[in-house]
Amino acid sequence: xxxxxxxxxISFLICFLIIVCRLFYWQVIKSxxxxxxxxxxxYKMNINKPNRGQIYSSDEFPLVINQTxxxxxIYKPNLKDNLELIYQKIDQIHPGFxxxxxxxxxxxxxxxxxxxxxxxxxxxxxxxxxxxxxxGISTNQLKxxxxxxxxxxxxxxxxxxxxxxxxxxxxxxxENYYNKQLQGKTGFSWGPQDGTGKTILSKKSWNLxxxxxxxxxxxxxxxxxxxxxxxxxxGIEKYQADSASVSIMESSTGRLIAxxxxxxxxxxxxxxxxxxxxxxxxxxxxxxxxxxxxxxxxQKSINTDFICTECSHPRMIxxxxxxxxxxxxxxxxxxxxxxxxxxxxxxxxxxxxxxxENFLKYYKKLGLNQKTGIDLQGESRPxxxxxxxxxxxxxxxxxxxxxxxxxxxxxxxNTIANDGLLVKPTIVDYYTDYLNTAHPLKKKNxxxxxxxxxxxxxxxxxxxxxxxxxxxxxxxxxxxVCAKSGTAQVAVKGSYTDSATIASYxxxxxxxxxxFTMIVTINNPKSSPWGSSTAAPIWxxxxxxxxxxx
Amino acid sequence: xxxxxxxxxxxxxxxxxxFSFFYSSQILTQNNQLNQNQTEINQLAIEVENLQxxxxxxxxxxxxxxxxxxxxxVPIIKSLTIGP
Numbered sequence: 001x002x003x004x005x006x007x008x009x010i011s012f013l014i015c016f017l018i019i020v021c022r023l024f025y026w027q028v029i030k031s032x033x034x035x036x037x038x039x040x041x042x043y044k045m046n047i048n049k050p051n052r053g054q055i056y057s058s059d060e061f062p063l064v065i066n067q068t069x070x071x072x073x074i075y076k077p078n079l080k081d082n083l084e085l086i087y088q089k090i091d092q093i094h095p096g097f098x099x100x101x102x103x104x105x106x107x108x109x110x111x112x113x114x115x116x117x118x119x120x121x122x123x124x125x126x127x128x129x130x131x132x133x134x135x136g137i138s139t140n141q142l143k144x145x146x147x148x149x150x151x152x153x154x155x156x157x158x159x160x161x162x163x164x165x166x167x168x169x170x171x172x173x174x175e176n177y178y179n180k181q182l183q184g185k186t187g188f189s190w191g192p193q194d195g196t197g198k199t200i201l202s203k204k205s206w207n208l209x210x211x212x213x214x215x216x217x218x219x220x221x222x223x224x225x226x227x228x229x230x231x232x233x234x235g236i237e238k239y240q241a242d243s244a245s246v247s248i249m250e251s252s253t254g255r256l257i258a259x260x261x262x263x264x265x266x267x268x269x270x271x272x273x274x275x276x277x278x279x280x281x282x283x284x285x286x287x288x289x290x291x292x293x294x295x296x297x298x299q300k301s302i303n304t305d306f307i308c309t310e311c312s313h314p315r316m317i318x319x320x321x322x323x324x325x326x327x328x329x330x331x332x333x334x335x336x337x338x339x340x341x342x343x344x345x346x347x348x349x350x351x352x353x354x355x356x357e358n359f360l361k362y363y364k365k366l367g368l369n370q371k372t373g374i375d376l377q378g379e380s381r382p383x384x385x386x387x388x389x390x391x392x393x394x395x396x397x398x399x400x401x402x403x404x405x406x407x408x409x410x411x412x413x414n415t416i417a418n419d420g421l422l423v424k425p426t427i428v429d430y431y432t433d434y435l436n437t438a439h440p441l442k443k444k445n446x447x448x449x450x451x452x453x454x455x456x457x458x459x460x461x462x463x464x465x466x467x468x469x470x471x472x473x474x475x476x477x478x479x480x481v482c483a484k485s486g487t488a489q490v491a492v493k494g495s496y497t498d499s500a501t502i503a504s505y506x507x508x509x510x511x512x513x514x515x516f517t518m519i520v521t522i523n524n525p526k527s528s529p530w531g532s533s534t535a536a537p538i539w540x541x542x543x544x545x546x547x548x549x550x
Numbered sequence: 551x552x553x554x555x556x557x558x559x560x561x562x563x564x565x566x567x568x569f570s571f572f573y574s575s576q577i578l579t580q581n582n583q584l585n586q587n588q589t590e591i592n593q594l595a596i597e598v599e600n601l602q603x604x605x606x607x608x609x610x611x612x613x614x615x616x617x618x619x620x621x622x623x624v625p626i627i628k629s630l631t632i633g634p
Contacts, residue, residue, distance in 0.1 A: 009552065062606050068596050125596055148606035198585045201577065226611045 042192040043204075050184030052143070053213030053431070055157060055174055057222040058257075064157055064175075067146040070128035070139040072119045074108070079136035083109045086134065093130050094123055143168075153225050155261050155275040156218075156427065158377065173275060174216060174427065176377035181431060184213035214431040214439075219255035223549050224248065228258045231542055232520075236264050239534040240526035241503075245277045246538075247410050248546065251514035253443075254414065254423035256374070257546075259407075278372075278379040281403040282521065285488025286325075286342045286531070287506045288399030290462055291412055292351060293335060295362040298420075298454035301353040308333040308346040315345050317391045322348050325487065325530075339484065340465040344398045351397035356388050359396070365449050366412040366422065368404055373444075374425045380405055399488060400496075406519055409506065414517040416458050417482070417508035420450035463511050471505075471532050474540035479547060482514075483507020483539065485531035490524075500524045505535035509543055516546060 026034055055064040072090070079086060087105055091097045098105065100121055108117045118140075123131060128139045145160055158173030170179040191205025199205075232244040243263040249256050261276040296302045312331035315322040322344055324330075330341050338346035351359065363369060369384040382404045385392070395401040404412075407425055415422045423446045430440040450458075462482035466472060475481055486504045489496040504521040508514035520535040520542075528534055607613055 006552075009556070061609070062602065065599070065602055065606065067599055067603055125600060146603055148603070148610045148612075150610075150612045152611070194581075198581065199588070201580050201584060222611060226615075 042200075043190060044193045044197075046189045048187030048189060048208075048210040049143075050186060050210035050434075051212040052145070052160070052168075053178075053182040053184065053215045055182075055216045055218065057218060057220050057225075058429075059222065060217065061222055062148055063153060063218070063220070063222065065146050065148065067144055068125065069122040069142045069144050070125065070131075071142050072121065072123060072131060073138045073140065074117050074119075075136050075138070076115045077136075086136070089134060090131065090137075093127050094121065097121060149222055149226070152222060152229060153220060153258075153260070155277070156220060156256075156259055156376065170377075172378060173376055174218070177375050178214075178216055178428065178431075181214040182216070184434065185211040187211070212434040214433050216428050217430050217432070217438075218427050219250070219257065219429050220259075220427065221257045221549065224546055225258040225260065227545055227549070228542060229260045229262060231538060232260060232262050235522065235534070235538045236262060239503075239522060239528065240264075241522045241534070242524040243276070244520070244522045244538075245280075245406055246518065246520050246542070247277050247406055248516050248518040248542075249410060249414060249425055251414055251417040251508055251517045252423070254411070254425045255429065256425055256427045257516060275376060275378055277406040278374060278376055279405065281380055281382055281405055282502050283401065283403055283488045283491065284399040284409050285486035285502065285504065286344075286398055287409065287413070287484050287486035287504050287519075288402070289339060289342065289347050289397070289486075290416060290458060290484050291366070292347060292354065292359070292397050293339065293461065294416055294450055294454055294458045295359065296350050296354040297457050298362070298450045299354060299358045301355070301358065302335070302350055304335060304457050306335050306350070308338060308343070308349055310349055311338075311343060311345050315348055315394070317348075317394055320391045322394055336461050336464045336468075339461050340469050342398075342485070347397040348394040351393055356393055359393065360384075360388075362449070365447075366415060368402075368408055368412055372405075372407050372411050372425050374407055375427050375441075379407070382408055399486060406521055410517060410519045413506050413519070414508070415449050416455050416462075417514040417517045418446070419452050420448055420455040421446040422449045459511050462507070466507070469532070471536045471540070474537050476540065476544040476547075479543060480510040480512070481507055481540075481543065482509070482511040483536075485536050487529055487531045501529040503529060503531035503534045505531050505539040507539065507543075509547065516543075518543065518546075 051066055054062055054066065057063050074083075074086065076083070081089075083105075087098050087109075101119055104117070104119065108114055122142070122144070123139065131137050132139055147154075147157070154173075156173050158170055158175030158177075160168050160170050160175055163169050168183075170176040170182060175182065187208045187210030189199075189205070189207040191207070192200040192202045194200055228246045228248070232246055235241070236244050241264065243261065245259075245261040247256065247259045259275070259277050297304070308330075309332065311333045312329055314329075324344050325342060328341070330337060330343050330346070333341065333343055333346045337343070338350070363384070369382060371379045371381050373379075384402070392401050411422065411425055424444045426441070426443065428441055430438050432438050459482050462484060463480065466475060466481050466483055471483070471485060484506060486502075486506070488502045488504070489498075490500040490502060491497075492500075500523075502521055502523055503525050504519065506517075506519040508517040518539060520539045522531075522535050522538070525534040
């Protein structure tokens with residue numbers, strides 16, 4: 001008779017052996033099949049998203065930073081109160097919530113089959129912390145960009161948005177141009193997780209941390225940028241213009257100090273992805289005259305004793321007549337008077353002396369037929385015509401019939417300010433990587449275009465023209481300025497229209513040791529079409545203030 | 551023999567249970583610590599973000615402009631002349 005103890009013992013032993021055999025079967029015999037399945041169930045791959053790099057002004061103030069927003073989801077089955085009450089609770093935490101989402105919330109409330117809703121309203125952390133206390137409500141984190149200076153420099157900065165693959169990328173300005181550097185490198189981690197998704201320590205797990213994007217440090221002076229945007233907004237209203245753009249660069253280095261474009265109505269204001277200062281092509285008009293004159297002086301086609309002996313009458317070229325903007329004539333004009341009076345006839349004769357070949361040589365050396373290469377997305381490439389009949393060459397002497405961008409014009413004019421050396425415009429000075437190591441960006445070497453002597457002569461002419469011209473009334477007494485106004489006709493469908501002009505003013509100050517070179521262009525000012533009475537006052541207003549800020 | 555065998559098996563079981571309790575509690579403690587640290591890091595990162603946002607808001611030109619009425623600003627008109 002077997003004792004009961006033995007029966008229990010043998011039963012336990014059999015069960016134990018069965019379990020051991022079963023485990024041996026699963027873990028040893030079938031290990032190749034079940035092993036990977038078990039690993040897949042417990043080991044998870046996580047994507048570690050990097051923080052996008054931030055953008056700073058010249059005083060290291062953040063112009064663009066990251067912020068964490070929270071999006072709200074409501075799940076009906078988990079709600080303990082009725083929806084109307086829930087909406088009111090959310091509205092108390094985030095005033096305006098119901099008003100912003102009225103239609104969606106009504107539809108969700110009335111549709112019994114819809115159990116879940118994701119809303120697009122952004123909540124901050126404090127609000128999200130209160131919201132998740134309400135049963136049935138959950139929040140999701142979302143990284144977005146924040147602009148402490150509000151809309152300042154939006155054409156320069158650009159913005160981020162989702163692309164077709166659902167990834168956030170930069171559009172326009174610096175956000176697009178430096179997208180690769182800003183977005184950083186995604187990290188990955190792989191390891192076991194428990195049922196709630198929490199990491200379990202394991203020797204097998206590995207982690208490749210995300211590398212945050214580089215921070216960009218720009219040359220943008222936020223005080224000047226603010227001032228520029230405020231001044232041109234007021235200027236557009238004052239001169240009843242369609243839009244206006246201003247660009248300012250440091251004369252000796254090409255570092256951009258400010259760049260802004262504003263349109264008259266908010267609906268027409270260029271979006272952050274478009275920057276008219278680098279994308280819009282325009283005929284520069286009379287602001288181009290000093291460049292032509294410097295070419296002629298440098299080439300020694302003319303000298304400072306030049307007298308326009310033919311300026312007593314309009315110039316006839318074939319069927320075309322070249323006259324002056326006010327139909328006046330300035331016989332025996334010197335170079336100083338040609339610039340002071342903005343004499344088209346005198347300029348056309350200087351161009352004849354210079355000749356097409358020399359003109360094109362300097363034009364290309366000044367980079368007027370190509371992009372400047374400024375580190376901003378969206379720069380347009382100017383076109384240069386291939387055939388040059390005599391009349392086209394003559395009109396090019398006063399900036400008609402050629403097209404450039406505002407930044408092209410600024411770069412070329414700055415060559416006069418910078419003693420004949422051409423410097424490329426830049427915005428980013430240096431960047432810091434995720435280890436906070438600073439990396440200065442390589443600057444292109446300056447290139448000599450004009451001799452110091454010819455530039456010095458041109459500076460004297462410009463200074464004389466300012467001090468003896470109508471614009472002198474706007475000039476601060478203590479500021480020595482070398483500048484030129486321009487009023488260009490706008491070509492519409494192949495012919496010039498009288499109904500629209502581009503008024504502009506370009507110059508640098510102080511004349512002998514320039515701190516900045518600035519261009520102001522105003523599209524279609526209706527109070528007065530002339531650059532000297534619209535763009536010039538804005539230029540001097542800004543110059544007097546900038547001079548104190550730099 | 552059975553007594554000896556039973557003693558061995560029960561001892562093994564007790565040792566294994568004790569070992570797994572000790573070992574798993576250690577793992578659980580470390581895992582909890584890891585998760586707590588990760589949560590704390592995330593919260594601190596968001597806090598840093600918020601503080602940076604607040605600091606930059608308060609020192610932005612926009613804020614200064616709105617909070618300081620221009621009428622209350624007094625232009626500096628005095629100058630100091632230093633000469634022999």
